Amino acid sequence: MYIENQTIQALKNEELLHILALLNTDGIGDVMAKKLIAHFGSATAIFSQKKQALLKVSGIGSVILSLLKNKNNFIRAEQEIEFINTNDIQYSYFKDDDYPVYLNQCFDAPVLFFKKGKINLKDQKVISIVGTRQMTGYGKSVLEELFKGIKEYNPIIVSGLAYGVDIHAHKLALKHNLQTIAVLAHGLDRIYPPVHKKYATQILENGGLLTDFWSKTNPDRENFVKRNRIVAGLSQATIVIESAEKGGSLITAGIANSYNRDVFAIPGRITDAYSRGCNQLIKTNRAAVLTSVKDLAYILNWEKDNEAKKTIQKQLFIELSEPEKEVYNYLLKEGKQQLDIIALHCNFPIYKIATLLLNLELKGMIKPLPGKIFEAV
DSSP states (O other): OHHHHHHHHHHHHHHHHHHHHHHTSTTOOHHHHHHHHHHHSSHHHHTTOOHHHHHTSTTOOHHHHHHHTOTHHHHHHHHHHHHHHHTTOEEEETTSTTSOHHHHTSTTOOSEEEEEEOOOOOSOOEEEEEOOSSOOHHHHHHHHHHHHHHGGGOOEEEEOOOTTHHHHHHHHHHHTTOOEEEEOSSOTTOOSSGGGHHHHHHHTTSEEEEESSOTTOOOOHHHHHHHHHHHHHTOSEEEEOOOOSSSHHHHHHHHHHHTTOEEEEOOOOTTOGGGHHHHHHHHTTSSEEOSSHHHHHHHTTHHHHHHHHHHHHHSTTTTOOHHHHHHHHHHHHHOSEEHHHHHHHHTOOHHHHHHHHHHHHHTTSEEEETTTEEEEO
């Protein structure tokens, strides 16, 4: 068994090296990388293909083909692996079971991202909170009032660790003991802005730091725009607290709209500079008005989820067969799982597990998620 585990780990390390080499190739982004991986089965297989096979993939021409052969891609990949191993960095690959469900629904989601801390995205109540770096007293009071009501739903709070709304959202999440995730516009070898390093350390204890940028990457302006797709993609909904007529938070809201996610905006006076962006989102039907936590809970069906849980607590295991109990207990313990994995661990054939899952869903004990994934409620 030890030798077998060593072999599996060696294969994972080899695949990670090729994934990183692929992502470091000029001209290949997340979308093209996924296309190549889907076509050839793995990143490792891509680099063993002959020229003719690679040219059959749409979007691959002679220029990208020559760039794939650049040995510097592997040198840089090896350096990043050394950084990962030395600094106890975790990573999530888009084909792995632990890859966030909501993020994986986005066509341009990162092939692989890096993370540190105690991130647990099994709870589907995930919201992003964004806004201006020049938050006003009005924005601060609204955000504090929002957290007073939101804590009972125990959502995960996602933001970007920037000045203003971002850092205030992280601090309030920590204050109310809510898991919070900071999505960075640079690698995990630094914290930007440096003044927020103390908060980043606290976030690691109940949440974590997440990025698809490699070490030695500077927090350049364009990186903040790129990271916004992760902020929007991780979440059920994005809330814009305050924004001027132009700004990064409006870009995040636009990305969330493109992913068909809910967007909320806090309305403000028409004369207030940092309410104009929110008012414009509402006026153009790109965001729902958010005046209280009830608005959020209603649109996201959180109230319904709470009622279902209360009902289940009162009627736990009533009218459940032994196989149904076994499946429900497994999901209750393990969280979100794919149908095949449930069948494997509960030792039921696929046709049987499909029937059991349907029965449990009809009884309000579980709910289905995209990708043949199920979770207990």
